[in-house]
Amino acid sequence: MQQPRRPIVWTIAGSDSGGGAGIQADLLTFADLGCHGCTAITANTAQNTTGVASINAVPVEVLIDQLNALQRDLLPDAIKIGLLANSEQVLAVTEFLHRLKAIRSVPVIYDPVAVASSGDTLTEDGIGELVLRELFPLCDLVTPNLHELEWLARAPVGCATQIQNAAQLLHTSGCRALLVTGGHSEINPGEIADLLWDGVRGDWFIGDRVDSENTHGTGCTLSSAIAAFTALGYPLRDACVVAKAYVQRGLRLGQGDSIGAGPGPVGHCGWPDELQDFPRVLLPQEEHARHYDYFDADGNSLFACDFPDTDTNELGLYPVVDSVEWLERLAAEGVKTLQLRIKDAGTDLRTRVERAVAIGRQYKLRLFINDHWRLAIECGAYGVHLGQEDLRSADLKAIKSAGLKLGISTHGFYELLRAWRYRPSYLAIGAIFATGTKDMRGQLQGIDKLARMAALLPYFPLVAIGGISVERAPAVVATGVGSVAVVSAITGAADYRGAVAKLQSICDH
Ligand SMILES: Cc1ncc(COP(=O)(O)OP(=O)(O)O)c(N)n1
Ligand SMILES: Cc1nc(C(=O)O)sc1CCOP(=O)(O)O
Ligand SMILES: [Mg+2]
Secondary structure, three states, X not given: OOOXXXXXXXXXXXEEOOOOOHHHHHHHHHHHOOOEEEEEEEEEEEEEOOEEEEEEEOOHHHHHHHHHHHHHHOOOOEEEEOOOOOHXXXXXXXXXXXXXXXXXXXXXXXXXXXXXXXXXXXXXXXXXXXXXXXXXXXXXEXXXXXXHHHHHHXXXXXXXXXXXXXXXXXXXXXXXXXXXXXXOOOOOOOXXXXXEEOOOOEEEEEEEOOOOOOOEOHHHHHHHHHHHHHHOOOOHHHHHHHXXXXXXXXXXHOOOOOXXXXXXXXXXXXXXXXXXXXXXXXXXXXXXXXXXXOOOHHHHOOOOOOOOOOOOOOOEXXXXXXXXXXXXXXXXXXXXXXXXXXXXXXXXXXXXXXXXXXXXXXXXXEEEEEOOHHHHHHHOOOEEEEOOOHHHHOOHHHHHHOOOEEEEEEOOHHHHHHHHOOOOOEEEEXXXXXXXXXXXXXXXXXXXXXXXXXXXXXXXXXXXXXXXXXXXXXXXXOOXXXXXXXXXXXXXXXXXXXXXXXXXXXXXX
């Protein structure tokens, strides 16, 4: 059988003869993450771990020759741009991208390399304005470090507010988003904080500083990993947090390597599959956000984390139903985890929740009430299920102090990490497959991603939801999640008892 084609990612960047950064780091990253890398070299730098001896810009015709050759045969799924050595190169690449984008929509990630981590200047003076005017409008993401942010914005970047202001300023040049990497300074000691600004919203991703000498090529590796994840179909926020985890893993596992007399390259150590490498998504409601001038005092009055555990990590078959009648039918079949999801809240909503809670007590169910957290508290339900948006407005303190369990929906890595900060009782991951029950377009995870997410939290209750049928359930369970949530596989089945029995047997095994 023919294998699906590996995504193709181009890097338009400089060569680092020392093999730690530039094109060399990019190719290692692409290969590590399952992509095919192509290169268009902008400059040959003569460097080693101790510094840059010379930078030899490639003539602009040679650069364009490479790009044209790639365009004829190896069209990209994403492009990473690194060092552009002079204004001719900026203009030539910009013109090329205009032509390419006219025939193919392709995400462009630009790492505005200007200063090497050794402190050496790598690019011609005065190209900043040209880059902002010509290249930024073509970029989906720009990933400056703090030096590059300061260089481009011509503004101070000494604290969180200044970084946010400078990112907002650069965003007005027309790029879709910026990820400002904070490795060169610590706003809060011991932490490395990156800011993602997309024109509407700022997100801080916090990682622990790894005490390693081997940091050469971290910026190149981060931007090429983002390009690779984008080529693999990850949405921007997911690509950023998984790429940050990839670099963090490389720093952690690469710290013992010894190559050359100076700082060695960051490691390229495979897919990040340990939660310890993933950033903490800062929540504006938590006290810690004060360090980043990001604190929402009003939100803090409703904020809580560390919700009670469920009695098991394997919640098993988890039907989501819209009526008390269905609840009772399924409880009678021996189902133990259930959700009441009422979207047509009429005047009798309280009565329905009360009845549901009574049935839950009678059958000793783990019964979660979707959305209606106030009623769930008032009626003494076992737990509440909330979506990401609900987390901004629900009174989590009240839910927690009433002793209710909390389940949270997530759609992708970013939301998983965000929801994890609340330490809920379980996390739901969806939508695994397309479903007719709810419009989940653009949020489908598939089995491979589900398995990658499940690997991050092996000893925590995880629930998979969305488009799961009796036929698909075995592959879902094989990813390691302990629970399968379904609507139509049961309520739409010709024989719901048969469907329950089959799904229960799949979950039990
Ligand atoms: C187990 C489980 N997972 C996800 C959802 C979706 O919840 P939410 O995001 O709140 O969306 P609605 O269900 O309210 O449409 C769920 N209900 N249950
Ligand atoms: C209610 C719901 N939430 C989802 C999510 O991904 O958050 S998917 C979904 C619908 C699940 O229904 P079915 O089992 O019929 O596909
Ligand atoms: Mg909801």
